[in-house]
Amino acid sequence: MGINDKDRKILWGRSGNRCALCQRRLVADRTALDPEAVVGDEAHIAARSPGGPRHNRGPAVALDSYDNLILLCKVDDKKVDDQPGHYTVTRLKKIKHDHEAWVQHALDTQTSLSQPSLEEANRQKAQLLSGYRVLNAAFDTWKEAIMAASDANVLRVDPEEERALHAECTRQWQNAHLACGQFAAVATPECADLAGRVLDGWKSLADDVVDGLWPSDHPGADQHDDLDINRDELLSAVSTELGMTRSAVLNSLRAAGKLGGTGKRF
Numbered sequence: 001m002g003i004n005d006k007d008r009k010i011l012w013g014r015s016g017n018r019c020a021l022c023q024r025r026l027v028a029d030r031t032a033l034d035p036e037a038v039v040g041d042e043a044h045i046a047a048r049s050p051g052g053p054r055h056n057r058g059p060a061v062a063l064d065s066y067d068n069l070i071l072l073c074k075v076d077d078k079k080v081d082d083q084p085g086h087y088t089v090t091r092l093k094k095i096k097h098d099h100e101a102w103v104q105h106a107l108d109t110q111t112s113l114s115q116p117s118l119e120e121a122n123r124q125k126a127q128l129l130s131g132y133r134v135l136n137a138a139f140d141t142w143k144e145a146i147m148a149a150s151d152a153n154v155l156r157v158d159p160e161e162e163r164a165l166h167a168e169c170t171r172q173w174q175n176a177h178l179a180c181g182q183f184a185a186v187a188t189p190e191c192a193d194l195a196g197r198v199l200d201g202w203k204s205l206a207d208d209v210v211d212g213l214w215p216s217d218h219p220g221a222d223q224h225d226d227l228d229i230n231r232d233e234l235l236s237a238v239s240t241e242l243g244m245t246r247s248a249v250l251n252s253l254r255a256a257g258k259l260g261g262t263g264k265r266f
């Protein structure tokens with residue numbers, strides 16, 4: 001009697017126009033000269049003809065019904081028919097079930113990523129990049145202030161100048177602290193946590209510099225080996241979040257700097 005239209009529609013619909021085994025699309029696009037080509041088969045799980053693959057091995061079902069059909073590409077249709085020892089009724093039903101669940105999940109995910117949400121996702125990424133740019137500039141400026149104060153410790157400048165350098169360290173710490181808070185508001189918890197660790201690390205160094213414990217191997221000084229590691233991890237985490245390479249993120253920071261962003265003004 002053949003497969004009826006209803007069963008056929010259910011099969012193609014639930015399979016998402018894809019082979020249940022290899023997931024390839026089963027309708028080839030039209031060319032300039034030819035119409036679309038159907039490269040899929042509505043394959044029988046248990047063969048209709050006696051002696052065919054898996055015939056009579058499964059439960060008695062209407063052989064042309066949806067339950068006994070699986071959508072496959074031509075290659076996989078031949079494969080499952082030539083290898084019925086491996087592709088048993090039970091296995092094929094499981095493959096079909098898993099495939100249809102996958103299609104459903106893919107469609108659900110796609111729906112939740114429809115146009116407004118995609119714009120929302122892009123907006124969040126733009127905010128993250130912008131927040132990271134401000135934070136990075138704040139860290140750079142703060143680092144310069146710490147290094148200037150550190151140099152002063154070596155050069156033993158006069159107390160007046162030393163106080164000014166220490167005040168600048170404090171001011172730049174406040175600036176970085178603020179940038180860190182703004183960054184945390186637009187970043188994932190992981191990125192916010194890494195930024196906080198960079199802030200804490202530099203703060204610990206700045207305190208030692210202001211206390212005159214650094215640069216030196218003074219026993220009271222903290223270890224400051226992880227400063228650049230934390231900052232490097234932050235760059236990696238932000239890049240992952242943005243779906244960009246690390247160098248692409250750095251280039252984008254540099255490009256924004258050249259456009260008159262956050263650099264020093266003289």
Ligand SMILES: [Zn+2]
Nearest residue numbers: 019022073076
């Ligand atoms: Zn296939």
